[in-house]
Amino acid sequence: MNIILRRRPLKADHASPLHATGHLHATAATLTIGAPKSHFLCQPSEHWAAAIAHERMWCRRFGVTMSLMRKTNKTRPEILANGPMHFAPTNELGVVFLFSHLASKLGFRIEEIRSGYPDCIAYRKVGGAERRVRIEFEYRSSNFSAHRHCAQKCDAIVCWEHDWPDVPDRIRVIELSRQFGMGFKVWIQPVIKSQWRNLIHDEMSWGLSKRAHPGDLLLMYRCHPDAKIEDIFTLISDLKRAKAGWRKGECYCGNIRRVCRLENPIEIAKMRDDRFWKTASFIRRNMQGNLQITEYWPELCQMIVAQNPTIATAVRYFALDPVHA
Numbered sequence: 001m002n003i004i005l006r007r008r009p010l011k012a013d014h015a016s017p018l019h020a021t022g023h024l025h026a027t028a029a030t031l032t033i034g035a036p037k038s039h040f041l042c043q044p045s046e047h048w049a050a051a052i053a054h055e056r057m058w059c060r061r062f063g064v065t066m067s068l069m070r071k072t073n074k075t076r077p078e079i080l081a082n083g084p085m086h087f088a089p090t091n092e093l094g095v096v097f098l099f100s101h102l103a104s105k106l107g108f109r110i111e112e113i114r115s116g117y118p119d120c121i122a123y124r125k126v127g128g129a130e131r132r133v134r135i136e137f138e139y140r141s142s143n144f145s146a147h148r149h150c151a152q153k154c155d156a157i158v159c160w161e162h163d164w165p166d167v168p169d170r171i172r173v174i175e176l177s178r179q180f181g182m183g184f185k186v187w188i189q190p191v192i193k194s195q196w197r198n199l200i201h202d203e204m205s206w207g208l209s210k211r212a213h214p215g216d217l218l219l220m221y222r223c224h225p226d227a228k229i230e231d232i233f234t235l236i237s238d239l240k241r242a243k244a245g246w247r248k249g250e251c252y253c254g255n256i257r258r259v260c261r262l263e264n265p266i267e268i269a270k271m272r273d274d275r276f277w278k279t280a281s282f283i284r285r286n287m288q289g290n291l292q293i294t295e296y297w298p299e300l301c302q303m304i305v306a307q308n309p310t311i312a313t314a315v316r317y318f319a320l321d322p323v324h325a
Contacts, residue, residue: 207251209290260314
């Protein structure tokens with residue numbers, strides 16, 4: 001097995017650890033298996049040793065390790081129960097793999113999977129005949145629009161997460177996550193002061209993230225000056241475009257229903273002083289925007305119930321582990 005790297009040798013005269021590590025990363029990114037041997041491999045090994053030693057010197061000077069200077073993935077996807085993959089897919093290739101295992105169950109017979117658009121040609125039984133279906137694979141359905149595909153040349157989108165409420169009516173969306181019974185997500189929903197009066201209703205329409213799905217949990221965060229979570233709602237309908245009530249233009253709206261009201265609200269100021277919560281991503285982001293906090297829900301749910309024992313029954317269903325996506 002031959003390995004080809006960039007054709008000019010590494011140099012150890014970089015001015016900073018960023019330059020040194022960037023030089024190494026660029027080299028690693030161009031690594032190819034099965035190619036002819038490069039001229040670089042004929043260079044003296046001291047070029048590699050000098051560059052690595054230079055990087056280690058800068059790491060010691062700034063008090064960091066080489067591993068911290070490289071991007072690492074600190075979380076992992078949800079486990080798929082009884083699925084062909086151990087974990088939920090994180091990209092389009094994972095969606096293609098899952099669909100190949102579920103195609104017959106969904107009533108499809110695959111004729112071709114290709115690199116051009118659309119990705120797949122399949123047939124589906126309709127009555128006593130078969131109908132040709134042109135399929136495009138996407139990790140999220142909204143990527144179809146981002147990639148500027150022609151809707152007239154596609155009949156169905158197969159994705160892991162459906163987050164495109166504006167999908168054309170002629171295109172069917174097959175969301176594979178539903179085939180594995182993936183659970184709800186948990187969102188921080190900011191509520192500006194002028195909207196607090198609306199929280200007295202038990203059911204209403206509300207502007208949400210386009211990635212929200214029916215069944216998701218919404219923690220209504222009352223912004224400055226209160227800075228606390230006092231109301232919990234759940235999404236009970238699909239999203240649709242509507243006129244925004246707090247700004248100009250349109251937004252994605254859905255019907256939400258109250259789960260409970262907290263007698264002892266969750267105060268963000270206290271969470272900032274807590275050793276565990278002060279490092280949470282939504283605290284570091286100062287509660288700005290529609291934030292998905294599903295990964296923190298088990299601990300947050302325990303804290304909410306501990307401070308409000310009377311709501312234990314109301315949140316019993318949501319006390320189960322949600323989906324991590």
